[in-house]
Amino acid sequence: MARLLIIVYFTSAFLSSFVPVQGVDRGNFKTCQQSSFCRRCRAMEPSNSAYELLMNTLKVETSSIEAEMINSRNLVTFKFQFFALTDGTFRMKINELNPIKPRFEVQDALVGEPLLEKLELVERKADKISIKCGSNIATIIAKPFRVDIHDENNILISANARGLMKFEHYRLKVPQTDPEEGEPDQVPVINDIELGDEEGAWEETFKSHHDSKPHGPSAVAMDFSFPSGESIYGIPEHADSFSLKSTADTDPYRLYNLDVFEYELDNPMALYGSIPLVLAHGVSKTVGVFWHNAAETWVDIKSKGEVTSGGSVGGAAAGMVSSIVSFVSGKAGSDDGNDAGGEPKGRPSNIDARFMSESGIIDVFFLMGPKPQDVSRQYAKLTGTATFPPYFAFGYHQSRWNYNDQDDVKSVDAGFDEHDIPCDVIWLDIEHTNGKRYFTWDKVKFPNPKEMIDHESAKGRKMVAIVDPHIKRDGGYFLHNDAEANDYYVKTKDGKVYEGWCWPGSSSYLDFFDEKVNEYYSSRYLFNNYVGSTEDLHIWNDMNEPSVFNGPEVTMPKDCVHAGGLWEHRDVHNAYALEHVKVTMDGLLRRTDGRLRPFILTRGHFAGSQRYAGVWTGDNAAEWSHLRVSIPMCLSISIAGIPMCGADITGFFKYPTPELFIRWYQAGAFQPFYRAHSHIDTKRREPWLMGDEALRLVREALRTRYSLLPFWYSLAREHETTGVPYMRPLWYQYPSERATFSIDNEYLLGDALLVHPVTEAGARYVTVYFPGEGKDVWYDFFTLEKIPGVGNVQIPVTIEKIPLYQRGGTIIPKKERIRRSSTLTQGDPFTLVVALDSKGEASGMLYLDDGKSYEFRDGKYIELFFKFAQDKLTSRVVNANSQYTTKERLEKVIIIGMAANFTRAEVESQEFGKMIVDSYYDDQSQVLVIRKPWVNIGSSWTLQLLK
Known part of the structure; x- marks a missing residue:
């Protein structure tokens, strides 16, 4: 009832479109054309770049080179840095040389300052320089600016090959006058002839929301070409195919953490998380580019074979070929004039990704592989491996919005025992709190939370409670009072506390970019502060995109400010959830003096979030299409460094058929995070409520999952030491097998198990692709029979059948005594x-x-x-x-x-x-x-x- 009253008030006070409706309201979310910086960047024509290095300023250090860069069209100057890193990788940074204020550089995505490697100077000439790190060489061309990174034979990545780099400097709209002096301020105003009078550059309106831009347009962009790539993957989170599609006729993929209610499938719309990492894969090489930027980002993808208009692509493409041929033939650096040569019209282009961010700097890591596992290791060295999960995290999690009270929790717990179903965790959503006040309990429904948790602990089970970042504006709420008194909230552009709307109604948002806020917030998790919690209560951070029901695009206005006005929200948006889970982890560690491993689940995520939390794919629906898309979604998240991924079993919205219910439990048993969760308005759907057949088959799927917990836990160790994901695309283990490049309806767990979930209603068979080109042997996991044939094999399936196969040459550890929780094994x-x-x-x-x-x-x-x-x-x-x-x-x-x-x-x-x-x-x-x-x-x- 409380939730209903809030919604009624909310709809009367604001627009009805803010209330969740059936399906996503796409009108609430921008297209590229409605985003001025995306529109400007995308309007650029591929050509010779306006940017050039001033080679007379070049400095060569032990592990880096540095030079000034200029935009020849408006004469703005920049600082260019290029670093040699361990493992044969590189980093490139470009920033304004003299900005009118500092530009935001992402801090907490990286595990620490990347380790430098001594570089080897290959050649230095008036118009270029080549350096070597490991077996890779970076050739940096001054005019027009371009970076080619290659091995002894082939260019692997080329930056700004299409001349689409853009760096919009901070500026003042008009000269500022000191009222006492009567003279203009000394900061010069530089007119950008590339900008012109473009609408939205200085201020922008979307629907009823106005975005002020006090420093004007500030976009940064660059294109990256992958000459040896045949497919490209990454940049989660999107409800789309695993292999990224060409965006020639669509919007770019969008990276902007948003609360998208009942999201659509098969489109590049933004969702809850943003990881700006792409992997380009070919039969001989896999490489990656990590775009280290937390602002709203759009990514255009060009697929191999896509025909470009005119000769616009490549000045550079031909130049790349020319320069590498010269290098291999011993003529590196010859002044033959080919570096800016043209490419024949209509020639197919390379795999290409163009990143376009609203603000920040250009900060790029080049991950040189050459194998997929190498890219994973190189990325993990930068952003860290996942927090090592406690053993129970791989068990089954039972959740719902919301279990009604303590008796309901006890009843659900007893149901698992009564029906002989293993379960490790029971979850509590927002209704367990006292009026949506986090770190509290509803005194009527949950009067003895410690007793409730201890009851689960006695059975070897745990509990998880939700803690969201929006804080109810209520004078009787200790957290709100502390935040008001100590200046802990995010501010508006005018310096006032920002007020938005979320589940509690009127809410404000803690500023996790302020260290004093983080120190306070992490202390809320101490047992004496979070009364009723125990070491067996773990945490779910939701709505941390951040979600603001009445905000622009259901999130926080971009001109809000953080850290005492140092940064605008536009600079930090995609990292807000990262900072939220970082401080949550700190708090959970503090409560046991760093003794015990916490478990945290987050919805919003960014690069580096894996060090603190697992993720799930958000508000899906009880539909076959959502079951199918959970596979490519988790594959994308997995190769982007977050191995603990799963989807809400049987769908968050709507109500599944018994067949879908069974198939989803079977499929979910082989995804890393295994949780059932559903909307407050759906019918109850605990495993014993769907009929005898569903109960029997769900029990069997769960028992199979539990038998393999030692295998899952060993995969976690492998990730901890190497960075490789638990859940892997087929091409990850079979990189030269082209038939695997587009497969995203089956996958590998480690290098041992091949999983092909049944994701079609009424399926009588599935076509399973067995990789290895006949060199590998595969066995049915359940019958132990050898699979005849190779490649695509038609496998008959009944409702009992789970297509699961073990690769010959592997040894899998199991525990076949299934108990009510993993702890008891x-x-x-x-x-x-x-x-x-x-x-x-x-x-x-x-x-x-x-x-x-x-x-x-x-x-x-x-x-x-x-x-x-x-x-x-x-x-x-x-x-x-x-x-x-x-x-x-x-x-x-x-x-x-x-x-x-x-x-x-x-x-x-x-x-x-x-x-x-x-x-x-x-x-x-x-x-x-x-x-x-x-x-x-x-x-x-x-x-x-x-x-």
Whole structure:
């Protein structure tokens, strides 16, 4: 009822379009044509760039070069810097040389200052300079400005190859006069002849919202070409295909964190998160570009083979070819005049991405691969790997907006036990609070929160509560009073506290770009401040785009100010959610003195958010199309550095059919974050409410998920050490196999499992593509049968069938005793599933620690490497000086694809010496089962098969 009253008042006070409606109201969100800076940038014609380096200012340092740059059309000067970084990567920064005020540079996306590498000077001439870092060479051409990065044979990335760089300097609209002196201020006014009288440059109106621009237009843009690329991926978050589409006939992809209600599919509209990273992939190379900018950004994509008009592309493209040919032939730097040569009309262009941001600086990282895993590692060195999840995070999460009260929570909890369904976490949405006041509890519905949480803890379960960034403007609310008294809120352009509308009604927003605010906010999570919380209560940060129901595009006005007026919201918008989860993580660490690993889920996200939280794909719907799109959405997020991704199981809006309900639980069981969640107005849909068949099949899917928790946890360790995602596109493991480049309805978990969820109603078969071009062997995960054929194979499916396959050559750890929560499986024995390749070999790994603390950082973990070859299975402890011990045992070994019968096995370990155990062989399925080797799973041992 409270929510209904707020909505009624809201609609009477503002426009009805702000109230959630059926489907997205696209009129609430800008197109590129309605965004003046996007319109200006996109109107540029590919040509020779107006920007040039002043080579007489060039300085070469140990790890960098620096020079002044000028726009030859308006004579504005810039500072150009180019850095050699570790791992053969590069960074380029361009900023105003003398801005009238500092321009915002993103701080917290990076894990720290990138490590520099000593550069090697290859050549230096009057019009260019080449430097080498690792095996990669960067050739920087002065006029027109361009950067070509190449290896010994091919150009891999070219910046400003199409001449679409733009850097709009800060300026004053009119000269300012000092009233005492009567003289104009000394800051010069530079007229930009490229700008002209373009509408929206100095101020802009969208619907009823006016955006003042006190420093005028401030856009930055640059194009990047990938000559060896055949497909391009990344720049999440969009509800679209995994492979990025050409935007020649559409709006560009938009990166602007927005609360989009019931989003549409198959278009480039902005959603909740923005990660400005693209990966260009070809059969021989994978490279990436990370556009380090937190302002609103539009990205144009040009696909390979797309015909360009006239000869506009490439001055540069031909120049790139010429310069690399000269380099390889030993004529690098020859003054043959070809650097600015033209390309024949109508010639197909390269894969190309053009980034256009409203403000900030040009700050670009070039990730040089050459393999997909290398790009992941290089990006992780910059923005960090994901926070290592506690073990329970990979279990099943049950949520709803909202569980009514403590009795409801107890009833749902009991339902899982009654129906023999495992569950690890129960979630509480906004209605658990006292009138949408975060860090509080509804005293009637949730009078004893600690008792409620402890009840779950006793069963090995956890709880998650929501904490949003909007603060209810209420004189009886301690957080609002503290924020008002201590100046913690975001301000308007006039210096007043900004007031918007969100779930509580009138709300203000904490300024997470102010350190004193962060110190205060993180302290709210301390147990003595967040009364009723315990170490088993974890946090959900929602609505942190930030969502403002009556704001422009349902978010905060761009001319609001942060950090005492230092930055406008336009500068920092996409990083607001990052700062929110960063301070949340700090608070959760403080409450246990850094002892325990928190779990945080966030909706808004940016580069670097992975260090603090997982994400989900937002307000989806109970429709087959939304189930299908969850796969490319999570693949995009995964390769952009955030491996913990999932979609609301069975859809947030609407109500699923029993078939869709079953299929979504089956599909979700193989995505990293596994949570059911639904809208407050939908019918209840706990797993036992959809009929007996749904209950049985959902239980089976959940039990399969829980059996594989050791595998998921080991993937988390692999990501922690290498940066590779849990969930991977097929081309990630098979980079030279072109047939995989466009596939986004199936994927790999690690390098071992191939998942092809059933996403069509009434499906009787699915066409599964088995990669490896016949060199790899694949086995059905459930039947253990070898898959006949290669490439596209038609697989019959019934409602019970989950198309899941193990690659030959891999070893997967499992726990087959399924309990009501993952915590209760600690101490249970393991099963190893050994899938043999064509050589009769396989390998794998297992990671063990306490599943909850940070003691693994002090060496308290065990990492095991398994190898099967010559009829012997070997376990080796990788970290020989491990300080962690376990009593868990190896209960069973299943070897599939075994052509010969072995009746026994000799197990040798330090604990037991040598002993003989029995085995069972099925010659029809070619499966060998070794029962109860019973060695300590965390030790080194061998298992030799005997006939």
